[in-house]
Amino acid sequence: MLTLTCPHHPWYTLSMGKQPVVFRTRDDVYAFIHATARNLDPGSRYKSELMQLIDGARTPQDIEQCLDTTPNRGRLFAGKAWHTMSLDDKLVCNLVTNETEPNRFTPSEFCFFEEVLIPHFIRRVTQTQRPVQILSLPCSMGVEVYTLAGYFLEHYFHRFRIEGKDNLYAVIRQARTGTFPYPGCPRDMTVHISADIQGRTSFDVFDITRGDLKKQYDAIFHRNLLAYFEARTATQVLSSLIRALRPGGYLIFDRFVVDQQYPALFRGMTTLERIGALPIFQKTRDAKDHDWFFESQ
Numbered sequence: 001m002l003t004l005t006c007p008h009h010p011w012y013t014l015s016m017g018k019q020p021v022v023f024r025t026r027d028d029v030y031a032f033i034h035a036t037a038r039n040l041d042p043g044s045r046y047k048s049e050l051m052q053l054i055d056g057a058r059t060p061q062d063i064e065q066c067l068d069t070t071p072n073r074g075r076l077f078a079g080k081a082w083h084t085m086s087l088d089d090k091l092v093c094n095l096v097t098n099e100t101e102p103n104r105f106t107p108s109e110f111c112f113f114e115e116v117l118i119p120h121f122i123r124r125v126t127q128t129q130r131p132v133q134i135l136s137l138p139c140s141m142g143v144e145v146y147t148l149a150g151y152f153l154e155h156y157f158h159r160f161r162i163e164g165k166d167n168l169y170a171v172i173r174q175a176r177t178g179t180f181p182y183p184g185c186p187r188d189m190t191v192h193i194s195a196d197i198q199g200r201t202s203f204d205v206f207d208i209t210r211g212d213l214k215k216q217y218d219a220i221f222h223r224n225l226l227a228y229f230e231a232r233t234a235t236q237v238l239s240s241l242i243r244a245l246r247p248g249g250y251l252i253f254d255r256f257v258v259d260q261q262y263p264a265l266f267r268g269m270t271t272l273e274r275i276g277a278l279p280i281f282q283k284t285r286d287a288k289d290h291d292w293f294f295e296s297q
């Protein structure tokens with residue numbers, strides 16, 4: 001296992017496998033929470049809720065026990081993955097939830113996929129003779145990836161690969177199993193993803209705040225994460241996503257971040273064109289691959 005300690009965030013160990021953070025005291029845990037929350041929206045109540053929850057616990061072991069036995073955001077949404085997490089993961093997923101569900105798109109978004117996105121993909125495949133490359137980041141336990149793959153196959157579009165990326169090892173491990181509990185069904189009823197779908201998907205750990213993506217994609221789904229970040233980090237993440245998008249490609253966000261959390265940021269973008277009132281943008285074909293995407297910069 002290759003392990004590097006990050007000088008700016010000593011609480012993080014960047015590794016090619018998962019290396020749990022070692023907490024010796026309660027203060028170590030608090031310092032980890034503060035460091036992790038540094039690039040999150042200061043107005044978010046998640047950090048204070050987490051601090052309240054673990055207040056009174058005296059050791060890292062007490063804190064973990066408290067998280068395991070008290071209802072909390074992380075445990076609620078991580079499902080089976082919760083029990084495979086180290087304490088640092090359990091803390092992190094209380095700051096940004098793993099909440100996800102199948103078919104988490106509006107009817108107008110599905111309509112866009114059918115009428116615009118799939119025809120765009122078909123043109124790309126005809127031009128390049130290669131499958132289109134799609135990214136779902138963050139993918140949590142893979143449900144968004146599997147929803148999209150199933151949708152494209154149902155619509156007779158087969159020439160695609162979808163990569164799912166998320167910063168939590170535990171959810172990526174869960175995604176790779178190709179199983180997830182179906183909402184509304186008893187806990188032990190599990191959806192099993194067909195080999196046909198699994199063969200077109202792959203999953204990796206990746207933290208979008210820690211550097212650029214290495215490839216370019218024809219479409220990027222970035223849903224239900226950007227709004228958690230404070231403004232500077234959100235701008236950097238957005239720039240990174242734009243760089244990783246091919247000219248003509250589509251970026252698919254959620255309505256909350258575009259219309260409520262950061263409307264000015266989205267209005268100021270010079271290299272993306274919004275598709276009507278949808279939280280979906282196309283990278284204008286003549287966009288230069290430089291760092292400045294916003295009118296205000």
Ligand SMILES: C[S@@+](CC[C@H](N)C(=O)[O-])C[C@H]1O[C@@H](n2cnc3c(N)ncnc32)[C@H](O)[C@@H]1O
Pocket residue numbers: 093096097098099100101104137138139140141144165166167168171206207208209222223224225
């Ligand atoms: C609310 S879920 C969204 C999942 C999916 N896109 C959806 O809409 O159903 C947010 C996910 O973001 C992940 N996440 C948080 N910070 C991240 C980061 N810096 N880089 C990549 N993923 C991150 C979390 O682990 C969590 O799984």
